Amino acid sequence: MNKDEEITKTRFIISEVSKKFLLEGESFIVQKEHEHVREIMTLYAKQTNLLESVLLLSEANMNEEAIVLFRSQLNNYMLIEYLMNDTGNRKHYKDYMFQPVKSELSFLKNIQYAVRKGWIEAPVDLNTKIKEWKKTLKDNGYYDKSKNEYDTRPLSVAHLAKQSAILFGSYAQFYREGSQFEHSDPSSLEIYRTKFLEEYSNQLVFTMSLSRTDEKLGEKTIHWAKTIYGLSFIKVMQYLSKSYEHMIREEYKEDLAKLALFIKESTESE
Numbered sequence: 001m002n003k004d005e006e007i008t009k010t011r012f013i014i015s016e017v018s019k020k021f022l023l024e025g026e027s028f029i030v031q032k033e034h035e036h037v038r039e040i041m042t043l044y045a046k047q048t049n050l051l052e053s054v055l056l057l058s059e060a061n062m063n064e065e066a067i068v069l070f071r072s073q074l075n076n077y078m079l080i081e082y083l084m085n086d087t088g089n090r091k092h093y094k095d096y097m098f099q100p101v102k103s104e105l106s107f108l109k110n111i112q113y114a115v116r117k118g119w120i121e122a123p124v125d126l127n128t129k130i131k132e133w134k135k136t137l138k139d140n141g142y143y144d145k146s147k148n149e150y151d152t153r154p155l156s157v158a159h160l161a162k163q164s165a166i167l168f169g170s171y172a173q174f175y176r177e178g179s180q181f182e183h184s185d186p187s188s189l190e191i192y193r194t195k196f197l198e199e200y201s202n203q204l205v206f207t208m209s210l211s212r213t214d215e216k217l218g219e220k221t222i223h224w225a226k227t228i229y230g231l232s233f234i235k236v237m238q239y240l241s242k243s244y245e246h247m248i249r250e251e252y253k254e255d256l257a258k259l260a261l262f263i264k265e266s267t268e269s270e
Helices: 003-020 035-059 063-084 091-097 099-116 126-139 157-161 165-182 215-243 250-269
Strands: 193-195 206-208
Touching (some): 003 215, 035 063, 063 165, 063 215, 091 099, 099 126, 157 165, 215 250
Antiparallel strands (some): 193 206
């Protein structure tokens, strides 16, 4: 299957999911104690836009930038799995929802460090805000009294990947390559330098090229992105069908079942 055919097929899947599964523009009602389902669906909505962005960058021959977004898509997929495999006390949901609190405290501590170094003036109420965020973490179990440490660690991809063999396989196969482009590993930057003189390498004499791209990387990225998106859809559909069937519209159930089969067959055939 060529690139244009792959993109067309992927956009068909996005269209069906957006209308019949995510119910774009229509109302959702989430019952109390089912808030994690709200987050799962919202994450999948974001993954939909990430996939469309991957396609747009690939069409613009920016495959090296597209794989960076695919990396975000993979992280999104792992968060969905994390929420769907929660414990009885909803610890995964709590850990997920406390990410902004941890992030804010880490940010304020960095500001505090910069103040001590004399790089910036102390913002108003900085210490008060730090105490407030620490209290919030402590009151919710994110404080180790024996070490006098507040848990500000985010949900890392490496941690999320250890949930299952499938997730770790995805992490090992896809994430590392995406990270090379995300963090501008020198090995990922060769594409931007075009050799100018035959007798010299592109390390010594070169021109900058903003239009070159790795076509094979683009084909891989689109295929990976479509595969992860389809796998996420099938997993979330199974999860909702088992425990939260009311979240799936009755009039779309047959179409969504057919879509899941279409995704499964198309992925296996490739």
